[in-house]
Structures are given as C-alpha cells and as structure tokens.
Amino acid sequence: MAKRLLPTLNRVLIEKIVPPSKTSGGILLPEKLNKLNSGKVVAVGPGARDRDGKLIPVxxxxxxxxxxxxxxxxxxxxxxxxxxxxxxxxILGTLHD
Structure with missing residues (x-):
C-alpha cells in the first residue's frame, strides 16, 4: 500500500535532488562540484493563518x-x-533554468 503525505499549514514536502557522482562517460566528479542543496516540491499545505484569520498561501x-x-x-x-x-x-528561493 502506497502512502501519501499531505502537509499541514505552511509546510512543504520536498524530495532532495542528488547530483550525479559521475558523468555519462564514467568520469567521477568531485563531491563539492555540484553541492547545491536543492529539491523538488512534492506536496504543499494549504497555508497558515494570520492574526485576523486570513489564509496566507504557501x-x-x-x-x-x-x-x-x-x-x-x-x-x-x-x-x-x-x-x-x-x-x-x-525555503530560500526557487530555481529556474
């Protein structure tokens, strides 16, 4: 049975992106070369509420x-x-190509 997690409030579920450790030609890459800590958003919560009860979306x-x-x-x-x-x-920001 597959489980699915739906985050609550302003939480975000992320699958981290693991950079390749070698090229398609088989050359090993140094660990620090692609050390960008990034991930893909899998699911988001509905958002949090402010003091007045208004929903602040994610x-x-x-x-x-x-x-x-x-x-x-x-x-x-x-x-x-x-x-x-x-x-x-x-979350620090979104990445774009």
Whole structure:
C-alpha cells in the first residue's frame, strides 16, 4: 500500500535532488562540484493563518525546484523514498533554468 503525505499549514514536502557522482562517460566528479542543496516540491499545505484569520498561501507549488537551507527540515520516510518537510518560510528561493 502506497502512502501519501499531505502537509499541514505552511509546510512543504520536498524530495532532495542528488547530483550525479559521475558523468555519462564514467568520469567521477568531485563531491563539492555540484553541492547545491536543492529539491523538488512534492506536496504543499494549504497555508497558515494570520492574526485576523486570513489564509496566507504557501509561496511554492508542486513541481517547483527550490533552494534549501543547509540544515533544518524533518526527514520523512514513505515506503522506499526519503523526503524532507520544511516550513514555507525556511525555503530560500526557487530555481529556474
């Protein structure tokens, strides 16, 4: 049975992007070459409420590639995969090609 996690409030579920350790030709790449801490947004919560009760939506959407802080987030294992749960305001930005 597959499990699906729907984040609450302003939380974002992210699958970290692991850079390749070698090229398609088989050349090993140094670890620090592609050390960008990024991930793909898998699911987002509905948002948090302000003091007046207005909903503040999450600033990212499913499918976005985001830049993550070096530390933080909660690790969540669902089946064979590992995900990370961050608050919307902990995400540093979105990455675009």
């Amino acid at each position: 600033s990212v959407k499913e499918g976005d590639t985001v830049l993550l802080p070096e530390y933080g987030g909660a690790t969540v294992n669902l089946g064979e995969k590992e995900y990370h749960l961050y608050r919307d305001d902990d």
